[in-house]
Amino acid sequence: MIAIGNTLLSEDLFDQLFACDLGACKGACCVEGESGAPLEERELAILEEVFDTVKPRLRPEALKVIEEVGLFEVDGDGDFVTPIIGGRECVYATFDADGTAKCAFEQAWREGEIDWPKPISCHLYPVRLKELHDFTALNYHRWPICEGARTCGAKAGISVLEFCKTALVRRFGQAWYDEALEVYRVWKQERS
Numbered sequence: 074m075i076a077i078g079n080t081l082l083s084e085d086l087f088d089q090l091f092a093c094d095l096g097a098c099k100g101a102c103c104v105e106g107e108s109g110a111p112l113e114e115r116e117l118a119i120l121e122e123v124f125d126t127v128k129p130r131l132r133p134e135a136l137k138v139i140e141e142v143g144l145f146e147v148d149g150d151g152d153f154v155t156p157i158i159g160g161r162e163c164v165y166a167t168f169d170a171d172g173t174a175k176c177a178f179e180q181a182w183r184e185g186e187i188d189w190p191k192p193i194s195c196h197l198y199p200v201r202l203k204e205l206h207d208f209t210a211l212n213y214h215r216w217p218i219c220e221g222a223r224t225c226g227a228k229a230g231i232s233v234l235e236f237c238k239t240a241l242v243r244r245f246g247q248a249w250y251d252e253a254l255e256v257y258r259v260w261k262q263e264r265s
Contacts, residue, residue, distance in 0.1 A: 074210070075260070077253050080245065081205070085213035086234045087257050090226035091199055093236070097221025100174030102198060103166040105218055108148040109155030110163055111194040117153060120144045123178065123187045127165065130177040135164040155192065196240035199233060232257065 074081040112120070124144055128136070138156050148154045156164045166174045178191040190196055199219060203210040213233050226236060234241070234257050242250045 075256060076208075077256060078245075078249055079208055080249070081208045081210045082234075082253065083210070083212045084260075085215075086200065086211060086237075087232055087260050089213050089215075089223075089233050090229075090231060091213075091219070091222050091233045091236050092226040092229050092231045093219075094221035094225040095173060097225070098218055099172055100166070101218040102195075102216070103174035103176065104162040105216075106157075109146070109157045110192050112145055112153040112155060112192050113194075114153060116192055117145055119189050123181070123189055126186050127177040127181050130167055130180060131164065132167070134158050135166075138164050190243075193240065193244055196243060197237055200237050200241070202244075 074083060075087075076082075121144060131139075135158060138158050142156045144156075145153050146156050158164055162174060163176075165177045167177050167180065168174055176191045176195065178187065178189060181187045182190045194202070199214045199216070199222070201212050201214045203212065226232075234253060238250060241253070
């Protein structure tokens with residue numbers, strides 16, 4: 074683990090190569106998994122604030138689940154998560170004609186309708202955060218559905234740290250990211 078401020082980074086963020094390939098996976102991370110996307114407590118109010126804007130983008134079956142359980146729920150571990158439909162996709166997932174899952178929040182954000190891109194856990198993926206007593210640990214989550222992203226990242230030579238730049242800056246700030254990038258450069262030189 075590498076310490077930067079009050080964070081601990083797994084070396085996997087440096088040595089694993091990754092770049093999403095939506096054409097290969099079709100947004101499987103919005104569909105697969107045991108529960109919905111993790112939500113930070115501060116994001117719950119944001120969900121309520123932007124819901125009416127994204128609601129027209131959602132499928133009838135998603136709206137039915139939201140009507141039954143709410144905009145978010147608590148999973149078996151006691152964490153806030155997005156609801157899912159039939160044990161599968163996130164209620165906030167929409168689907169293109171070719172079956173590619175996309176985030177309703179991100180679509181609305183890209184079109185300037187809301188100022189919140191999506192839950193930070195989704196934005197950071199494949200980085201997962203774990204809150205410890207004095208630190209936030211950043212770990213790489215390796216999932217078979219992301220094989221296309223590993224192949225794409227390897228071809229482009231993009232590390233997880235570099236791929237997740239925008240989300241990491243959003244969560245930890247530009248100064249933190251600049252320091253992490255400098256540590257990454259030194260780390261790479263030491264291994265050359």
